[in-house]
Amino acid sequence: MRKRHTTxxxxxxxxLHIALVAGLFFAAFPIYWMLSSSFKSNTEIFALPPTILPKAFTLEAYAAILGDxxxxxxxxxxxFVAFAVTVLTVLIALLAAYGFSRFxxxxxxxLNTLIISTQTIPPITLLIPFFGLVVSYRIFDTYTALILTYLVFTLP
Known part of the structure; x- marks a missing residue:
C-alpha cells in the first residue's frame, strides 16, 4: 500500500529542495566567479560594481600564463609532484590494504591499531621534525623532498 503524502x-x-539549491549555489558560485573572471580584462575585474557576466570575452589572461x-x-x-604522490600513495596504500585484508x-x-591511532596526531606537528630530516639529508629544494613530504601526509 502506498503512503499518502500530506501537505x-x-x-x-x-x-529541503530549496535549501539544497541554495547550498549548491553557495558552493558553486565561487567557482563560477573564478571562471568568469578569467575571461574578463583587468579593468573589468576591478570595476565597481562588479559584473556577473564578462562584457567583453578575452583570453589575455590565458595568453599571459601560457606564454611565460x-x-x-x-x-x-x-x-609532476601531484602525479608522483598520487601514484605512490595509491600503490603503497593498496599493497598495505591487501596485506592486512588477506594475510x-x-x-x-x-599494528592495525597503531596505524589507525597515528591518524589522531595532527599532521602539522610533524612538519618541523620532517623539515629537520629534509635539511639533514640535504634534499631540501628537490622533487624528492616535496614528494616525500606529501607522501607522509597523504598515507594513512
Whole structure:
C-alpha cells in the first residue's frame, strides 16, 4: 500500500529542495566567479560594481600564463609532484590494504591499531621534525623532498 503524502510532507520536501539549491549555489558560485573572471580584462575585474557576466570575452589572461615559460615550469612542477604522490600513495596504500585484508600474521591487530591511532596526531606537528630530516639529508629544494613530504601526509 502506498503512503499518502500530506501537505506537511510536501512542504518539507520543497523546503529541503530549496535549501539544497541554495547550498549548491553557495558552493558553486565561487567557482563560477573564478571562471568568469578569467575571461574578463583587468579593468573589468576591478570595476565597481562588479559584473556577473564578462562584457567583453578575452583570453589575455590565458595568453599571459601560457606564454611565460617560467609559469609553465611552475605548472609542470605541480603536475609532476601531484602525479608522483598520487601514484605512490595509491600503490603503497593498496599493497598495505591487501596485506592486512588477506594475510593473518602475529600482531596484525596491534599494528592495525597503531596505524589507525597515528591518524589522531595532527599532521602539522610533524612538519618541523620532517623539515629537520629534509635539511639533514640535504634534499631540501628537490622533487624528492616535496614528494616525500606529501607522501607522509597523504598515507594513512
Amino acid at each position: 506537511k510532507d510536501r512542504l518539507i520536501t520543497v523546503a 615559460p617560467v609559469k609553465l615550469r611552475f605548472f609542470f612542477n605541480s603536475y 593473518n600474521f602475529r600482531g596484525k591487530g596491534s
